[in-house]
Amino acid sequence: MHGFANPARFLRLARWLTPLCLLLGLALAAGALIYGLLFAPADRLMGDTVRILYIHVPAAWLGMGGWTTIAIASLVELVWRHPLANIAARAAAVPGAVFTAICLVTGSIWGRPTWGTWWVWDGRLTSMLVLLLLYCAYIALAGAAQRDMAAGSGGSRVTAIFGLVGAVNVPIINRSVVWWNSLHQPPSITMGKSAIDPAFLTPLLIATLGFSLLFGGVVLARMRMLLADIQAEARLRRKAQKAQMKAELSAGADWQ
Amino acid sequence: MAAAVKAKHQRLVLLVIALVVLIGAGLLAAWALRNQASYFYVPSDIASDPPEAGRAIRLGGMVQEGSIQRQADGVTIDFVVGDGKAVVPVRFSGITPDLFVEGSGVVAEGHMMPDGTFLADNLLAKHDENYMPRELADMSDAQAKEVVAETE
Numbered sequence: 470m471h472g473f474a475n476p477a478r479f480l481r482l483a484r485w486l487t488p489l490c491l492l493l494g495l496a497l498a499a500g501a502l503i504y505g506l507l508f509a510p511a512d513r514l515m516g517d518t519v520r521i522l523y524i525h526v527p528a529a530w531l532g533m534g535g536w537t538t539i540a541i542a543s544l545v546e547l548v549w550r551h552p553l554a555n556i557a558a559r560a561a562a563v564p565g566a567v568f569t570a571i572c573l574v575t576g577s578i579w580g581r582p583t584w585g586t587w588w589v590w591d592g593r594l595t596s597m598l599v600l601l602l603l604y605c606a607y608i609a610l611a612g613a614a615q616r617d618m619a620a621g622s623g624g625s626r627v628t629a630i631f632g633l634v635g636a637v638n639v640p641i642i643n644r645s646v647v648w649w650n651s652l653h654q655p656p657s658i659t660m661g662k663s664a665i666d667p668a669f670l671t672p673l674l675i676a677t678l679g680f681s682l683l684f685g686g687v688v689l690a691r692m693r694m695l696l697a698d699i700q701a702e703a704r705l706r707r708k709a710q711k712a713q714m715k716a717e718l719s720a721g722a723d724w725q
Numbered sequence: 726m727a728a729a730v731k732a733k734h735q736r737l738v739l740l741v742i743a744l745v746v747l748i749g750a751g752l753l754a755a756w757a758l759r760n761q762a763s764y765f766y767v768p769s770d771i772a773s774d775p776p777e778a779g780r781a782i783r784l785g786g787m788v789q790e791g792s793i794q795r796q797a798d799g800v801t802i803d804f805v806v807g808d809g810k811a812v813v814p815v816r817f818s819g820i821t822p823d824l825f826v827e828g829s830g831v832v833a834e835g836h837m838m839p840d841g842t843f844l845a846d847n848l849l850a851k852h853d854e855n856y857m858p859r860e861l862a863d864m865s866d867a868q869a870k871e872v873v874a875e876t877e
Contacts, residue, residue, distance in 0.1 A: 510858035585822035591764035637751040650763040
């Protein structure tokens with residue numbers, strides 16, 4: 470793992486891994502969605518409404534997966550002080566928030582015809598909304614910490630602690646439909662068993678793989694962007710220092 | 726070098742302890758919430774601890790087979806919600822969601838009446854965790870098995 474502590478080595482790897490993840494993910498997700506939306510059978514009760522499953526379920530998994538990434542990266546940052554961990558956590562926050570929002574919106578659209586309501590305050594829906602709010606708070610905190618760091622004081626540790634504390638919500642989302650009576654149905658896919666017919670499950674799994682690759686590609690691209698940002702900022706700062714030094718020297722020369 | 730490794734271990738142990746405490750606190754909170762955070766009562770909750778008439782509650786369970794009866798006015802329906810241990814009769818006037826059928830889950834918002842009937846203001850259909858294509862659902866079990874065996 471410490472082989473990647475060197476950002477140059479990471480960047481060499483990310484340069485070809487990013488487009489590979491994005492293109493392969495795009496192809497798989499598009500293929501699964503086209504099949505799922507047009508050719509997969511309709512559900513016995515829900516009819517065509519079931520097709521939203523192919524977006525809703527991968528989005529929900531990746532929303533939770535995004536925070537799991539943040540939590541693991543935060544742990545690595547706090548314990549091993551890995552230089553890329555903070556960047557990986559910050560890079561995962563935005564796509565994680567986007568997938569959580571997609572999950573909430575598609576779920577709401579599905580809930581109207583299926584349940585007869587856009588929104589209820591049951592355990593699953595509420596804990597998922599809390600996850601979106603946690604993402605928003607994390608992104609704001611990481612942005613503030615970045616400005617702090619640029620100003621010379623370390624602030625990324627607070628962000629990492631928040632990332633770890635927020636991880637408590639992830640198992641709560643997962644268990645919410647088991648612990649409490651909820652309007653949302655209990656998990657369909659549990660350890661090696663699926664209550665979803667293979668006709669729906671195959672495109673669902675391919676869509677999940679595709680969206681996961683897209684997620685990975687976006688995280689890599691954002692990590693490259695954040696690293697480039699840091700580099701550009703360091704270069705600007707060096708330039709400013711040099712200019713200041715020169716100005717001081719010439720001012721000193723004038724004075725003599 | 727040794728000092729650096731030791732500091733690393735110290736941080737790891739501290740963080741693991743903090744995480745265990747945090748997760749413990751989260752689980753305790755969730756456990757304490759297990760009744761309050763439930764979205765609805767099931768019929769056996771109502772049988773064991775009847776809520777006072779008129780208090781707004783939600784009732785969830787399965788619509789019993791053969792229990793839906795439409796009244797003469799055309800919009801009022803009576804049905805029975807059960808959870809395998811107890812049953813509660815429900816009355817509702819209005820448009821039912823598409824998935825409201827006998828044998829499937831329902832969540833009713835409303836209140837108990839003094840005679841033990843639940844008067845629902847609103848019905849929400851509950852979808853279960855099973856997803857099945859229409860063609861398979863219409864077949865008998867034997868036919869479905871045959872199709873599955875053929876396609877596998």
